[in-house]
Amino acid sequence: MKILIIEDERKLARFMKQGLEQHGHVADLAYSGSEGLNHVAGGLYDLVLLDLMLPGQTGFEVLKNLRAFGLAVPVMILSALSDPDKVVEGLDLGAVDYLRKPFDFNELLARIRVLQRRTQTGDSVVLRLDDLEMRLVSHEVFKANVKLELTNREFALLELLLRRAGQLVTKNEIAEKVWAVDYDMGSNVIEVHIYQLRRKLDALGTRGLIETIIGRGYRLKSA
Template identity: 40%
Template sequence: MSNVLIVEDHRTLRSSLEQGLREEGHTIFAVSSATEGLLLTRTEPLDAIILDLQLTDGDGLTLLREIRKSGRATPVLIVSARDSVEDRILGLDTGADDYLVKPFAFGELLARLRSLLRRGAVASEAVLRHDDLQIDLMTRKVTRQGEEISLTRRLLELLEYLLRHKNQVVTREMLARDVWKASTATWTNVIEVQIRELRIKIERPGWSRILHTIRGEGYRLGDPP
């Protein structure tokens, strides 16, 4: 069904949640530390995160800030014994989508998780992303590592096309036909210039390479070939 990350330092509760959610058909990643959790947010296609605030190597809010800073909009459900109104407000203002106070009934957690997954499914239709790069198709806003990137209309159309074909080789013929609505012979040089300009925008110094030139074939936005 869905990929769910559990970041919970209490071994018994973590195991119980993992077993219960697996029985519901979800694929579960369960860890006890913020470090492990952050790594999984970067390497796995997660649909939701269940996050404790008291972790083995720090505070869950720090992890939540890192997740949101990277531009990831994965729904997050905080589960915590911190039950004051101030704690709940802080968690939600930091970027959580919901907050459940311990102890809780497993049925209530399931209901809240289903709600988050429904919201996430709707939101994902309006957002295209690869790793820490994303386009919000409603606002036409492009961000990477949480930083907004300003693009011309044509570069935005080009990036959207590449993201819709993520991890696939896109030929110049495809770009000419589908983005420029023209013949390849006329637009080859223009395409190369626009690809170069887009690469400058989305691969700033210190950012990883995500737009690859495949010699003799075309271009590929995604993981290293």
């Protein structure tokens, strides 16, 4: 999943980012409500982890603005506020879950897995193309039953290409859906990751699986 953490306690935010990325997610950070809203508006996220006591605008205001702007990303509140009325208010404003601080990180991961299963309604938890298989819940990829060792970005890139197998995926789409706020338009980071992904697939005897459409983007094609 691609997750945005909106948390003004920087040490905690960095700890969550590191932990989430160690478990296969891609995580971005925002340290204020306004910064968080800008990130959501500029990139596609699977989940937002939202603190309530934020500088500038509170988490409640962030929730109101997300809905006002038509941004329907799932939001999980992480807050030290334990007043039942605050919990109800947050959920009524559109949050899908509420976890009180301090929390156990394993519980956070478990709740994220629950949300993953909910949002995959209508989607398979396994993506396949020929003998290439991606298991979304366990975050594993197999080619001809051999496991590929992919970085989080490579996994997210391959997932996007698999979901759009046979279709052109532009560099702009890849930048928006896989990198979002971390993407530098002047860099060749997408080309580098495509090269690395190709190299790992080619090592298993599958050349030409990722096709370059010059000047436009990439396409994952059947063998």
